[in-house]
Amino acid sequence: MASHIVGYPRMGPKRELKFALESFWDGKSTADDLKKVSADLRSDIWKQMSAAGIKYIPSNTFAYYDQVLDTTAMLGAVPPRYGWNSGEIGFDVYFSMARGNASVPAMEMTKWFDTNYHYIVPELGPEVKFSYASHKAVNEYKEAKALGAETVPVLVGPVSYLLLSKLAKGVDKSFDLLSLLPKILPIYKEVIEELKGAGATWIQFDEPLFVMDLEGHKLQAFSGAYAELESTLSGLNVLVETYFADVPAEAYKTLTSLKGVTAFGFDLIRGTKTIDLIKSSFPEGKYLFAGVVDGRNIWANDLAASLITLQSLEGVVGKGIVSTCDPLNLSLTRCLYYLCIGADKLVVSTSCSLLHTAVDLVNETKLDAEIKSWLAFAAQKVVEVDALAKALAGQTNQSFFSANAEALSSRRSSPRVTNQSVQKAAADLKGSDHRRATEVTARLDAQQKKLNLPILPTTTIGSFPQTVELRRVRREYKAKKISEEDYVKAIKEEIKKVVDIQEELDIDVLVHGEPERNDMVEYFGEQLSGFAFTANGWVQSYGSRCVKPPIIYGDVSRPKPMTVFWSSTAQSMTKRPMKGMLTGPVTILNWSFVRNDQPRHETCYQIALAIKDEVEDLEKGGIGVIQIDEAALREGLPLRKAEHSFYLDWAVHSFRITNCGVQDSTQIHTHMCYSHFNDIIHSIIDMDADVITIENSRSDEKLLSVFREGVKYGAGIGPGVYDIHSPRIPSTDEIADRVNKMLAVLEQNILWVNPDCGLKTRKYTEVKPALKNMVDAAKLIRSQL
Ligand code: GLN
Ligand code: ZN
Secondary structure, three states: OEEEOOOOOOOOOOOHHHHHHHHHHOOOOOHHHHHHHHHHHHHHHHHHHHHHOOOEEEEOOOOOOOHHHHHHHHOOOOOHHHOOOOOOOOHHHHHHHHHOOOOOOOOOEEEOOOOOOEEEOOEEOOOOOOOOOOOHHHHHHHHHHHOOOOEEEEEEOHHHHHHOOEEOOOOOOOOOHHHHHHHHHHHHHHHHHHHHHOOOOEEEEEOHHHHOOOOHHHHHHHHHHHHHHHHHHOOOEEEEEOOOOOOOHHHHHHHHOOOOOOEEEEEOOOOHHHHHHHHHOOOOOOEEEEEEEOOOOOEOOOHHHHHHHHHHHHHHHHHHHHHOOOOOOOOHHHHHHHHHHHHHOEEEEEOOOHHHOOOOHHHOOOOOHHHHHOEOOHHHHHHHHHHHHHHHOOOOOHHHHHHHHHHHHHHHHOOOOOOHHHHHHHHOOOOOOOOOOOOHHHHHHHHHHHHOOOOOOEEOOOEOOOOHHHHHHHHHHHOOOOOHHHHHHHHHHHHHHHHHHHHHHOOOEEOOEOOOOOOOOHHHHOOOEEEEOOOOOOEEEEOOEEEOOOEEEEEEEOOOOOOHHHHHHHHOOOOOOEEEEEEOHHHHHHOOEOOOOOOHHHHHHHHHHHHHHHHHHHHHOOOOEEEEEOOOOHHHOOOOHHHHHHHHHHHHHHHHHHHOOOOOOOEEEEEEOOOOOHHHHHHHHHOOOOEEEEOOOOOHHHHHHHHHOOOOOOOEEEEOOOOOOOOOOOOHHHHHHHHHHHHOOOOHHHEOEOOOOOOOOOOHHHHHHHHHHHHHHHHHHHHHO
8 A cells, every 4th residue: 555745844844944045045155055955855855755664755845935936937937027038047036036136026925725835926928938947846856866765756737837827917817827838838748758757657746726616617728738748648657636625526527537647636634525526436547645644734643534534445446447357257366456456546645735734743842742642743744644554555553553542532531622611611602693782883983982083093003113132031031031020121111112102103092012922823822721832843934934833732711811911001101092902813723723623613712712801801901992913814714615604704703702792982903914805895894893904005906996896884994004014114195195095985084094014023213204104194184184
């Protein structure tokens, strides 16, 4: 029985690639240094997989930045502004596309499906001249071979590549990106020929687009593309890998009828419905790559359950052949031979690339031993895949299986996981909508009586610049190098500084600046029960950037107030309203590794109840304006439209739970870090916040068009008036102009004036003048109204 890994993290167990990249970018090390670190990482991974007994080991899943950008380089689809014409694409052009250079900004980056990974979006159009410009796939295959590892080279499939692209600037909107297939397939053919020449016997095309809602002509593009590649692919085993959701029935038919393809890979963790499709029909004689080990989570696999799933598929793969196996006409040995062939065609795999999980558990020396026994990072998942493949072939590693069963049973029965009162409180939520009793307009009146704000009130989103000194204080406190007393004193001083600046700037609703927070999710996770933290559980987000999501392992509760001390301290420093600042339940959920032993929405409801307690304690503590950030609400939107409404219902409900109990006069704000919300505007209104601040400065038009289309909106709204991602200081006129544009569409009594997002990553030298201009712009317009 064979085993396969879809892809593997590139960063290294201790983010070696990150440091190598950043040092190279800073000019502190050479290209050769970077290549050496990278080659060592690749070699370690191949060795590790060979040692674990993996049969189909991937190559070309390493990337210096991103696998989609690698494909752009392979196809020579470099936008002209990067000044490349011909030859093999080197670091300078590659990294210029990824990160920009002194004269040209980077290409756009966007989220890779519903993961936290981001890819560089190809810019294509009729003018692009494709050519074979990066031999990386072939070089990596040869590199592995030289090290003694026979690998399956992985390419982003041609149809997914085009469907993940966008039109280059100036290209007519009616241009169909799929019409470029005849131009890119010749290059894929060159690559395939070269791989064959180098000795490859397998090739993997990642075509994750198969799991999306696709119109008929897009499905046809897959059929056409693989039919075109068929003759070049002959002699190779060809795996088309899908992941992140189930494959819809129509797409499944197309996929399993592709010409030239001999193997199909499925995500059987998120795509449980695909199992039924596979069972009802799977093409005769083809390989089934069954992704039963979760590539997107950190939990140890339930090996016994996976084995049952695999066994149920064993018959399916063998079935076509076995049914032709008529014992009257064939000898028994021959029948068994066919059966074995069938069995060999079921390959145990991961649900998707392991890129989306943490790298190696061995480096978690500080993690609680019991919790650690419940986990498996990429390195451990490789071992699980192999153990399952062997078990399927009758060579069960008993001790490994029993240790796994033991860990799972300890997880199921651990008192640290289950908290009866939390379970009960979450169950009791059923049946209520958790809506504030009064309409938003009436609430705004009650709030205005108390707050007495000017028209176009000014505010900021929460964080103020985090200086080196501030980070040092937090670090030293955590490491117990400074006393609690000294820490509190230092943070209070920082808050005072931030309050003074805002008063001087004459901002209307103040923030305390979040100096005590390292990260908006981690800060809350550390104070809630049911969360664990890793030392090295990093996951690549984009380029050299990684995130370290907390692990939610148990029922979530709030042992004691989390922010009340800091918020009320800040409020005591000013007569102006001080916003309490919380992270919302959906964002905490979406930016964590979430338990897989209960539905996501149940975990979200538990977090909501914990935040609800905090909101109510803030209110009791004299905080009249409370912001509950839902930066990641949109991110959690499922890939398929049919699932959107269920998600939005529980996500929005969770948000309402947090604040349904406050008085009319308490003003609830929320903040969101995206502007594409046209399609979910009704859900956003349904959150029933009093004020929403939202990223906008990079896309005025898109945002405001929703309101132009007559969406009835009564709550306060603060579309960001300047981009905090850039060091640029916007002028008063520029901001006033923006506000005026908004006033053309929005009622003046609901409009707020604020930046796009928190100011944490900016410098004071940028923040002060920018905010001054913002306040001046608000005052200027007030005087004209
Ligand atoms: N309150 C947070 C801050 O200002 C919000 C950050 C975010 O939306 N990503 O930092
Ligand atoms: Zn934001």
